[in-house]
Each structure stands twice: as C-alpha cells, then as structure tokens.
Amino acid sequence: MTAPHRFRFLLCDLDDTLYPTHQGVMKAVGERISRYLVERLGVPPDAAPEIRRYYHDRYGTSMRGLMLHYGIQPDDYLEYVHDLPLTELIQRDPQLDSVLDRICLRKVIITNASREHAIRVLDILGVGHHFERILDIRDFGYHSKPHRVAYERSLRCLQAAPGECILVEDSLRNIAPARAMGMASVWMRNASIEMPTGPLPADLCIDDILHLADALAPLIGC
Incomplete structure (x- = not known):
C-alpha cells in the first residue's frame, strides 16, 4: 500500500x-563519553561531564566539539561510546x-x-x-x-x-x-x-x- x-x-x-528514555541507553552513552574524555584525553573526572554537555549544547554532539578542539578520530570515539550492554537496556x-x-x-x-x-x-x-x-x-x-x-x-x-x-x-x-x-x-x-x-x-x-x-x-x- x-x-x-x-x-x-x-x-x-x-x-x-x-x-x-527511561530505559537508559542515552544515559549510558553519556557516561561512556565522559569516560572517553578521562581515559583517552586525560580530562579530570570531575570536569568531564561539564565538557561533554557544553560541546553537545554548542555543536549538536559532543563528538563534533572533540573533533574541533581535540582532533579526535571519530571512528575510535564512536566505537568506544557505543560499547554498551544494549540487551540489558x-x-x-x-x-x-x-x-x-x-x-x-x-x-x-x-x-x-x-x-x-x-x-x-x-x-x-x-x-x-x-x-x-x-x-x-x-x-x-x-x-x-x-x-x-x-x-x-x-x-x-x-x-x-x-x-x-x-x-x-x-x-x-x-x-x-x-x-x-x-x-x-x-x-x-x-x-x-x-x-x-x-x-x-x-x-x-x-x-x-x-x-x-x-x-x-x-x-x-x-
């Protein structure tokens, strides 16, 4: 039809x-992004969530901000932040x-x-x-x-x-x-x-x- x-x-x-939303996938993604900032870029743990939110609000995604300001490799980032136990969510x-x-x-x-x-x-x-x-x-x-x-x-x-x-x-x-x-x-x-x-x-x-x-x-x- x-x-x-x-x-x-x-x-x-x-x-x-x-x-x-309450199933928590995007909450888990946000936590992975903060962890990426700490583990890959050396950002202090207490600063990571604020930086993540700032780039998201300014550029539409945190990744875009990290590409512009930190020169990250997007494929590595995407693989890292989406490494989630989705079947549990x-x-x-x-x-x-x-x-x-x-x-x-x-x-x-x-x-x-x-x-x-x-x-x-x-x-x-x-x-x-x-x-x-x-x-x-x-x-x-x-x-x-x-x-x-x-x-x-x-x-x-x-x-x-x-x-x-x-x-x-x-x-x-x-x-x-x-x-x-x-x-x-x-x-x-x-x-x-x-x-x-x-x-x-x-x-x-x-x-x-x-x-x-x-x-x-x-x-x-x-």
Whole structure:
C-alpha cells in the first residue's frame, strides 16, 4: 500500500524515540563519553561531564566539539561510546513492529549515532526490517542534527524533497531546522519534557511511539 498524499519518507530518529528514555541507553552513552574524555584525553573526572554537555549544547554532539578542539578520530570515539550492554537496556518490541507495519511510507533511520549502533538497536527491538536505510553521523559528514547540513545531506542521499518527508524526533531542537526546510514533523515527547507554551513547535505530538501510526493516519491516508 502506498500513501495517496505527497509524503514518501518517514525519517525516524533512533535513540529515545523508538524506545522510551527511561530505559537508559542515552544515559549510558553519556557516561561512556565522559569516560572517553578521562581515559583517552586525560580530562579530570570531575570536569568531564561539564565538557561533554557544553560541546553537545554548542555543536549538536559532543563528538563534533572533540573533533574541533581535540582532533579526535571519530571512528575510535564512536566505537568506544557505543560499547554498551544494549540487551540489558532494551528488548524486543512486537507492538512497535506492528505500528511500523501500518505506516505506508518508506522508512529511514536518521541518527547522530553510528550505523553499527543503530543496527544493534534495531535488531534488539526486532524492527530493522522496516527500515530501508540508516543515515548516520558519517553520512552527515560528521556534522549532526540539528545542523541544516545533516538534513541536506540526508535529502541528497534519498533524492527527496523536504516536503516529501516526515521527521519523527524526540528533540525539538532537531525538529526546528527540518521544519524550516519544509519537512513535516512528529515530536515524540518524553515524559520528562514539559509541553511548551504557545503554538506547538511540530506538526504533531505524541507521548508514546506506539501512537505513531494513529497520529499519522490523517496526514498520510493510511
């Protein structure tokens, strides 16, 4: 079944979007980044978390800041920070599998993480077969969401126009530039994030990824 409207692609963020934040994957990644700063770069342990957060807030990922200021090798970094016991944190999700099966768009992962990490997560969740492609931080030229170049590179890879895409993201900061380019957006709002005042900064908002198909149905007609 194909969508009768203009949309062709569902661009899905990975971490904290396809599974709940409380499962702790990104918390574990943050701890690995701090450990990388200490073990690889000699940063004092008490300073590492602050440096990690500062670079993340300024550049979109801590890795980008470390590349610019410390000259790190990105592949070594990506392997180190994603060396996680994922099977202890997330598990197979048959309900998510069913939800994705109902959405009649071509599905692509778009992540600031590595392709290897994305494959592991999708495999554990049991939903990898729904996604025809994974676009990772390397595909973005080591730029990252929310920077516009990450979306421009993604669109070139897919040979798609912004108006043909719906972005599903847990980060409003990442949604804003995609929406400005003309993409539709679904904000996967985690429980710890308050609803902003004023107009909704996304086209749709859900608080559970299992609501995605129902939320999209009026937009895509399936």
